[in-house]
Amino acid sequence: MFPKFELMHPWFLLWALYCLLFNTPAFAESDEHDHDLQISAQLSLHDLVEKTIVRYPDSALLAAKKIEIEAKYKRASGLLPATPAIGLLNRNDAATSNRGEREWESELELPIWLPGQRAAREALARDAALGFVDTKATLNLQVAGMVRNALWDIAMVTHQATLAKSRHVTSLELLSDVEKRVKAGDLAKTDRMLAQNDAYQAETFLLRAQAEIKHAQYRYKLLTGLNTLPEYFSEQQSKTILDDNHPALRDASKKILVADDERSLIKVERRSNPTVSISARTQRGAFDNQINETIGLRLRIPFETEAQSAPLMAIAEMNYAKNQADAQHLRYALEAAFHEAEHNLNVTKSELEITTKQHANAQESLRLAKKAFALGETDLVNLLRVQASAYEAERAMKQRQIQLQWDTAHYNQAAGEMP
Known part of the structure; x- marks a missing residue:
């Protein structure tokens, strides 16, 4: 015969809580999700x-x-600065005197380069190609x-979930101990x-921490398209300081250069290209078959x-002015980000030293408190x-x-270092 449990019996509540947490499909799904990322x-x-x-x-x-x-390269290396054109003209007196006068004329129009125009277009194409490297x-x-933020976000919430699970296990163990002592009459029901x-x-x-893991993993999958995590992704602090070699600063500098090339090209192309036209005319006079x-x-x-240029x-x-202003704003933003990353890194190092000492004290206090509680003190x-x-x-x-x-990854990111 199985022991008979009342619906609200303390041991029944403890058993139900255990089943709810460790045997229900909802919890199984959570564990399965936690291992979605290999x-x-x-x-x-x-x-x-x-x-x-x-x-x-x-x-x-x-x-x-x-x-x-x-x-841009094709246009700069082209034979002509613009597209050529052909023209065809027919002139006759059929609708007027009708004396048999006929005239046909065909024409080929070829634009020619302005002084310095080809060189300006070549410079624009060349600097744009250099800027493409920095833009990439x-x-x-x-x-x-x-990617750095997504990885460390997962690491942070995963560890918080680990701590939450440890706390939950500890609370269940304490509940079990309290139940025994309440049953023995050593503790009051209010303690239970x-x-x-x-x-x-x-x-x-614990449930909230596991939900945060799901969110972080989903964001990671959306970003990377992968179901795997690298086993090691910690970084060493870069020795590089913020300078003009930062990719974003190089990119901004190239944009200014390209804008200056466009300005120079506009100065050259302030007027339309000259054209050379070659024509052939066939003409027959009135009452003349020749x-x-x-x-x-x-x-x-x-x-x-002036109205056109x-x-x-x-x-x-x-x-040109906008690109200069954007580059200056970018420099301010990068310098601020680098300063904050460097400062946060130093602050976190100091905080870690303090919290490590606090943790040691707290663990000792907990050990003593558990001992005192077990002795009824x-x-x-x-x-x-x-x-x-x-x-x-x-x-x-x-x-x-x-x-x-x-913060080390943030520092390297602010310094412009690729992993």
């Missing part, structure tokens, strides 16, 4: 960034940018920062309720007008208070340990 020793942080770059949406913009640069490096660094409430609270923290054929050569030189020059000057309320303080000290220490590695 750990790979072959996947390095560098490889992960490279794989993420390939699928990052902005990579399509780089492909289009490359096509644009190739088009800047995008790669941006993706690297996103305190222990139960502590277990419920620990369960809530055909006369001639060949002509025409040079067309357009004049420069001023708006183009204004746009070029505005673009202190009450459950004091034990729960010391236990909560010890948990908080451990959480703070472990969080600083992970935060120190995360």
Whole structure:
């Protein structure tokens, strides 16, 4: 015969709580989700960034940018500065005097280069190609920062879940001990309720921590498209300081150079290209069957007008000034980010030293409190208070340990270092 349990019997509640936490499908799904991301020793942080770059949406913009640069090269190396044109003219007197006068004329119009125009277009194409390299490096660094944050976000929430699970197990063990002592008459029923409430609270923290793991893993999958995590992704602090070799600063500098090239090109192209036209005319006079054929050569030189060139020059000057301002704003932002990353790294190191000492003290206090509670020298309320303080000290220490590695990655990111 199985022992008979009342519905609200303490042992039944403890057994139900255990089943709820460790045997229900919901918890099984959570554990299964926690292992959705496989750990790979072959996947390095560098490889992960490279794989993420390939699928990052902005990579399509780089492909289009490359096509644009190739088009600039083709235009600069072309035989003519613009497209040629042909013309065809027919003139007759059929609708007027109708004396048989006929005239046909065909013309080929060829634009010619302005002085310095080809060199200006070549410089624009060349500097745009150099800027493409830095633009790609800047995008790669941006993706690297996103990958770094995604990885350490998972590491942080995973460790918080580990601590929450440890706390929950501890609370269940305490609840079991309290149940025994209540049954033996050593503790009051109110102590059992305190222990139960502590277990419920620990369960809530555990569920929330496991939910955060799911969110972090899902964000990681969306970003990388992978179901694997690198086994090692900690970084050593870079010795590089922030300087003009930062990819974003190089990119901004090249954009200024390209804008200056566009401004120079506009100065050259303030007027339309001259054209040379070669024509052939076939003419027959009135009441004359004799055909006369001639060949002509025409040079067309357009004049420069302020009304046409001023708006183009204004746009070029505005673009140049905007790129200069953007570069300066970028420098301010990068210097601030680097300063904050360096300062946060130093602060976290100091905090870790303090929290490590606090953790040691809290663990010793917990050991003594457990011993005093077992001997009946202190009450459950004091034990729960010391236990909560010890948990908080451990959480703070472990969080600083992970935060120190995360801040190291932030520092390298701010310095412009790729993993």
